[in-house]
Amino acid sequence: MIEPAVSSDAVATPTPTRGSVVAWAFWDWGSAAFNAVVTTFVFTVYITGSSFGDEDVISAQLGWALAIAGLLIALLAPITGQRSDSSGRRKFWLGVNTFIVVAITIAMFFVQASPSYLVLGLFLVAAGNVFFEFASVNYNAMLAQVSTPATIGRVSGFGWGMGYLGGIVLLLIVYFGFIAPEVGLFGVTSENGLAVRVSMLIAAAWFGLSALPVLLRVPEYRAPQSQRQATVGFFASYRVLGHDVARLWKTSRQTVYFLVASAVFRDGLAGVFTFGGVLAASVFGFSAGEVIIFAIAANVVAGVATIAVGALDDRLGAKPVIVTALVGLLVSGLVVFFLHDGGQIVFWTAGLALCLFVGPAQSASRTFLARLIPAGREGEVFGLYATTGRAVSFLAPTAFAIMVTVFGETYWGILGIMLVLLVGLLLLIPVKAHQQQIN
Template identity: 45%
Template structure:
């Protein structure tokens, strides 16, 4: 796909005047609180409780979990652009963000009633699958606020700081869960009978997310309705299709970016999704070592994202994305070649420190390219295209693992990131991505 220099597209949706510090802080804290769901509920604690304790058979539990998460991804792919178009039409981003966030919090809290009995497996997996849909829809509205809380000179720093706070929030909530509820009976002394301690983690995450979401619900940029005409989903999908066709004709750099980013974002997601599994199966990490590795990786990701977010504003997001992706590819190759748990530890931490910067810089780059009034629709397309490509890394990880063994699963991630890097490379966006 050819692309033209993006200096034809000025900082379209970005507000030229900065938002107040308290609005920026409120927006950033939402990332801090929201990652309790991703880190604790989906990755390290409650999903493990569902598949390993609630389910009578772990393999069956993992199958149910994967099936419902796949369905959730398909539903999100359908709903994300529609909800984004709705937000751009009614211009009530704060209201929509608050509604989807509160539903997510309620679904997390409801997980407290998932008892350690196999009959509760589908209920628990269903609650979290539904919560993953509402959480990602909230992310569409949340990202759509970025142009209104940042300026052309601060978008990279603000995006990077918030993304780093997200990793940090996940670490804080995970530590609270582990030492307050799970390990050695937990400091709070909640009994383990009927898995009450593990179930209570759901209430912790719901409360954590609620506290840090309240500021944006009160202070987040909202807007006024763009039209009083009724919103019709069928017409909205037709408009989205026309938008994609228009992007092919006159906004090809934006379309180019959406496609390339979908590929490498799938690889980035696979880094955290498969790192613990590979650590345990290929390098013999114990469950405790996997958790500590996950904590170290999350801290490294937070630090890397915060630091490179500053370079985003100075050099532009494109160099940050290219350099980080290339570094991850090289480190992945070194890890496979070395076949050492020590190298895996060091390389894994370094890789984690570069995952967040790519994600954050991608968000800031997209923000710089969005046409005015189409912020949420475009972020909805961003989510949808990402879901469409979400099979690439898991398929390649499975293929390399099946052919060569568990350690070679890393190559599936490396190949995915390399494909994304090669797809992104021709895009030229320097004209709009550096501080003037």
Template identity: 45%
Template sequence: MSDDHSAAGTPINTAAMTAFGREHDDVAPASRRKVISWAMWDWALQPFNTVILTFVWIALYLTSRMFLDPDVRASGLLADGSYMNCNKSEYLGSAYCSGLTDLSEWWGWANFAAGIVILLLAPVLGQQADARGNKKKWVIGATIGVALLQFALFFVEADPKFFWFGAFAVAIAAVISEIGNVSYYAMLSEVSTPKNVGRISGLGWGLGYIGGVVALIVCIPVLFLIGQDKPLAFKLVAVICAVWTIVFSIPLFRNVPESPAYASSEKVGFFRSYVVLAKNIGKLFRDNRPTFWFMLSAAVYRDGLAGVFAFGAVLAAQGFGFSFLEVIVFGLAANLVAGVSTLLAGRIDDAIGPRRLIVIALSGLVVMAFIVFALKDYGTIVFWICGLLLCAFVGPTQAASRSLLTRLAPPSQQGEIFGLYATTGRVASFLSPLAWSLFLAWFGGIVYGVLGIGLILLIGLVLLLFVRFPKDVGV
């Protein structure tokens, strides 16, 4: 993987890759209000990611015993009033534990379906937004769609009959959110310059993480006051997230102007966009080889980053014996650490370049993953320290990746390339779950799963090291 000459002998077109810099070098930086308004969309959408998808609504409600058949749920009740612990071998295979496994599997299939839709739609809709100059409209539409679907979760009763309604409502919201992200990411080049793109990208990611912390703090009292076993608590949490999404998106709606249409982006019908997309992928490979290979390497290590959060809570609870409350507290701390580190890393990005920052952060992630395993016998203190350090490296890697791609992508293809970026992230989304499961199956202990995540991150890092970027794009 390099930016060497193509097979036909045509040199790589570095002019396209420096377009971002050329078009912004003589442009005054965006106003502080515009920058903060753009970044607030990360804050606005974060409760959906943190509260609905990760820590609360899916994990504690939709895939909980509340959605089991009443007879199956009753079969899991023990004489002392507690329910079976499905981590214990004596309960494996029971109707109760099998039912919980089915719920998690079904949610996985709904999430898989969402990933396929994103794979098919994201890059094409990005190309349409570039050509028609309506990125902001897509962001507004996505915001409204995600908010309405979160409101719809209020009507998901704790009954097996409502499971698929809840699962697909969340999955469709995830699709809409990802499509909104394509245009939102592509707007980064319009509120930044080459000198501050890293800082502004980091500001968005940092506000997102901190927003997740605040959203959890707001929602957790509702769960404890009403009761974790009361469906009303989770219904109200969904409403809180919906209201949050609308309210905190208003600054972007009011203060960030609509993006211009790019004359070089071909205006075609929806289905014709797939033909244009295929041609542009081929052109990207021929003329912008570093961007092509970067997106490939990023697809691998971004899936490793996703695995850190996807399996972190499982590792804490089952591998290191964290209680429910400890897992929640760890989630709060993890988002706070990731948010602060991302805000600080934005300035480092502008100073040393996003590629160096990604390499440093990925190296830290790999080292911490293997230290967690090596020192596992020392108990929870190892996970608290190394787990939070892992989170400290995740945000900077994400933000710097967005910054790097913004520098590489020609302005007229920002939406389309960020659509491809979203697509490639989904294409590799099976790697971390596969590595996690294989390491558990081979070695028979849940702590071994962290080695699988570390391996994926290491592969992504190695792939990135082989990508050669032109020196004149400041990466």
């Protein structure tokens, strides 16, 4: 098994315990509040509805808002990761950014079902995405603190799986407790979007409480003495980053190659979830309620698969897991495409098969990179991981839109997403999985 390089003067860290692993993974469990409820199935669906204006226009405006957020993340994520590495305050910044997201989610309660509140809703979604990604950079960097080289795959898979399972529980609560009934819990109705707005308060509390274990249980990271840097100004940090990236290219080119390959196939993975609901509704005739039921089932499959495959990651390595998952996604996606006239049973079977492979690919991608990073550089490189992902985040939506526009049928968009996954797979195959020094 490959072991990360460790500086000779690295500070000894406590042996990871089961309690610290569970505490760390509970952040993933809570993050479903933002991933599933805010950005995928509830709040963004709410603000792109007819209550806020022309749905096509609003969808485009949401796309632009998220594009601006992606640009900010691409510019700022590696800097925030780098500064948290050098200052030794990863957990501190994880907490700060997490609770900014919690505050933003609470603010979504005030977005009433009226066109005059659209700008506020779009701003909150975009801002939430920015700070959620900042928090994720530090959270991913902490993976090395709660695992060993022999367990990193299982720990990463456990975290991803907890995220999917947390999404299931929270979607069940908000859907059956507030959104589906005419009169939900505490007498909440859908009038003026109240059911969705109250769901945002539930999501905020869910994330805030779930983030507490990692902040209270996992020790703060302390940078090795040789890697501590004098505090520099914000803009000077870009100069430091430029030097670091140049050194990364010279001394660990395989890491750079993987950052590029993973950016492409991770965008394809995101496209599977982003457009899954659209395909279910427009091609296979799912109702809005049936889409959420499918989403719950999809999270179950993805969560169980991710946790189960984590052990294979440790035994076989991350790259075989990623390659197998991408091939499985391509096969399942082509089944959905060619059998699109087969009714809902086709989407239920092949669609769930897609979900079987998405989680393992995401988790193994994180562990592949974590094994390449020497101690003390996790935040910086995971910041680049976020940046490269955002830099190509237009690929899957563009490929989907081009195929639908050219052929005039929504189901052709499936091939667009599959094309992105195929390119990512081809870029990954030549990448070598051996340790690279980037000190």
